[in-house]
Amino acid sequence: MAARIYLDHAATTPMRPEAIAAVKEGMRRWANPSSPHAEGRGARAALEEARARIKAALDWDGELIFTSGASEALAIGLGRAKAGRRIVSAVEHDAVFRAAPGAEVLPVDRSGNFDGDWLSEALASGERPVVAIQSVNSETGQAQDLMTAAAIVREAGGVLLSDCAQSTGKYPLPRADMVVVSAHKLGGPPGIGALLLRDFGLLEPLGGQEYGYRAGTENLPAALGFAAAVEAPWPAVNLETELGAAVQRLHRAIGPAGGTPVMGYGTLSAWIKAIAMPGMSAAAQLMRFDMASFAVSAGSACSSGTLKPSRVLASFGVDPEVAARTIRVSFGWNTTADEIDAFRNAWLEIAAAAKKVA
Numbered sequence: 002m003a004a005r006i007y008l009d010h011a012a013t014t015p016m017r018p019e020a021i022a023a024v025k026e027g028m029r030r031w032a033n034p035s036s037p038h039a040e041g042r043g044a045r046a047a048l049e050e051a052r053a054r055i056k057a058a059l060d061w062d063g064e065l066i067f068t069s070g071a072s073e074a075l076a077i078g079l080g081r082a083k084a085g086r087r088i089v090s091a092v093e094h095d096a097v098f099r100a101a102p103g104a105e106v107l108p109v110d111r112s113g114n115f116d117g118d119w120l121s122e123a124l125a126s127g128e129r130p131v132v133a134i135q136s137v138n139s140e141t142g143q144a145q146d147l148m149t150a151a152a153i154v155r156e157a158g159g160v161l162l163s164d165c166a167q168s169t170g171k172y173p174l175p176r177a178d179m180v181v182v183s184a185h186k187l188g189g190p191p192g193i194g195a196l197l198l199r200d201f202g203l204l205e206p207l208g209g210q211e212y213g214y215r216a217g218t219e220n221l222p223a224a225l226g227f228a229a230a231v232e233a234p235w236p237a238v239n240l241e242t243e244l245g246a247a248v249q250r251l252h253r254a255i256g257p258a259g260g261t262p263v264m265g266y267g268t269l270s271a272w273i274k275a276i277a278m279p280g281m282s283a284a285a286q287l288m289r290f291d292m293a294s295f296a297v298s299a300g301s302a303c304s305s306g307t308l309k310p311s312r313v314l315a316s317f318g319v320d321p322e323v324a325a326r327t328i329r330v331s332f333g334w335n336t337t338a339d340e341i342d343a344f345r346n347a348w349l350e351i352a353a354a355a356k357k358v359a
Contacts, residue, residue, distance in 0.1 A: 010333030027222030124157035142273030189230030193223035247341035
């Protein structure tokens with residue numbers, strides 16, 4: 002069998018060696034951080050050190066609540082924010098819609114960015130809202146203009162929450178009031194994330210651990226792995242790097258073969274690419290690529306297994322027929338230029354076979 006090539010980092014990325022070592026060390030520090038004895042105090046000190054390290058690495062000077070992942074962080078932020086209305090962009094992850102049922106939906110414009118005019122008009126009522134706008138879309142790599150969003154929301158006295166699961170570690174955090182982070186998207190362990198807050202006054206307290214804002218025994222091994230992962234640098238992807246050149250070769254190759262880079266406009270992340278192949282459904286492509294030893298996906302991991310039309314691509318205005326032929330390729334900290342080149346070659350072979358059948 003050919004060696005497998007993993008290109009589904011937007012779903013989860015392999016743990017970094019530093020994070021694995023930190024988790025192992027944490028498992029030797031087994032005491033409950035809430036216990037008053039010496040062992041517990043030692044565990045508490047290690048937990049608070051991990052919290053401080055993560056905040057420093059992310060250049061965040063507010064508060065940090067450890068959670069079980071991004072979904073729980075969203076549920077806390079959207080469910081317990083001291084505000085009235087909930088407004089979420091149309092292209093948010095499904096977890097956002099689950100955390101804010103009945104929320105008003107903020108459309109995106111032709112550039113793929115949130116509709117600023119719609120948002121300004123919606124916020125004119127004066128009621129303090131929570132507005133959820135992601136940093137980078139998990140299906141297309143589309144990056145939102147959060148600087149403008151923050152100005153609009155702040156002018157209205159609202160609270161801006163940004164899901165940064167796909168951008169943390171790769172790009173600076175936005176100056177939002179609440180930021181959602183997931184460790185397993187950046188090389189940390191699964192099962193831990195964080196809600197970053199400008200201050201605790203934004204939330205209704207719950208009681209329990211995490212300064213009274215999240216109940217449950219803290220996961221010290223995962224917190225240490227999280228800290229180690231976020232401190233590790235990500236490689237650069239631009240025209241001056243081998244990775245960037247490989248991405249450009251991929252783009253140049255698929256066009257003449259009939260491939261369509263979905264979301265070929267707006268501000269795009271270099272780490273996530275959505276590509277439509279002529280003459281073959283996304284489901285068929287996934288099987289062909291898997292047989293060819295490539296791990297790719299069609300949409301977010303939470304929805305790709307359903308084989309339903311992508312709500313996100315429809316909200317971006319992608320033609321349904323094109324969306325049905327779209328797969329997602331996403332890169333990570335250990336992706337190599339050779340792997341991207343190998344995927345390009347496999348894509349061209351599969352596209353050529355589909356053309357012959359058609």
